[in-house]
Amino acid sequence: MSERIACPLCAADGGTLVWRGTRLRVIRADEAGFPAFYRVVWNAHAAEFSDLAAAERMYCMEAVTAVEQALRDHLAPTKVNLAALGNMVPHLHWHVIARFSWDSHFPAPVWAPAQRPSPEGEEAALRARLPAVEAAMVAALQRL
Numbered sequence: 001m002s003e004r005i006a007c008p009l010c011a012a013d014g015g016t017l018v019w020r021g022t023r024l025r026v027i028r029a030d031e032a033g034f035p036a037f038y039r040v041v042w043n044a045h046a047a048e049f050s051d052l053a054a055a056e057r058m059y060c061m062e063a064v065t066a067v068e069q070a071l072r073d074h075l076a077p078t079k080v081n082l083a084a085l086g087n088m089v090p091h092l093h094w095h096v097i098a099r100f101s102w103d104s105h106f107p108a109p110v111w112a113p114a115q116r117p118s119p120e121g122e123e124a125a126l127r128a129r130l131p132a133v134e135a136a137m138v139a140a141l142q143r144l
Helices: 002-006 054-075 122-142
Strands: 016-020 023-029 037-042 079-083 093-101
Touching: 016 122, 023 054, 023 122, 037 054, 054 079, 054 093, 054 122
Parallel strands: none
Antiparallel strands: 016 023, 023 037, 037 093, 079 093
């Protein structure tokens, strides 16, 4: 019980809410330099992917896939990074991050030191395209 009370993803959405279903939600993370950084967050407190039943794991991965596909279709990133770390927040969530050759950290992970200054013009242009990306995500997630 004390773990659940202290869990920031049980207490709040964890970013800008894009979509919420009964089992999971998708948020846009507030990560400087990475405007197309999303998280698929399991609503109920679970620390590990293996805590979910088989059908829940399938559903979760279908949601991750829907978010990734929307990013690919609308932004044509150089790469999409997927990660489920949870070292700092032991609540099941998947990072789905559109990466571009121009981003400040590419090709290193977003958690590595920056390799160059953040390109404000590229980021602003990308941010302007996010409403269409998120509308596509919502439509795909509602079909699951």
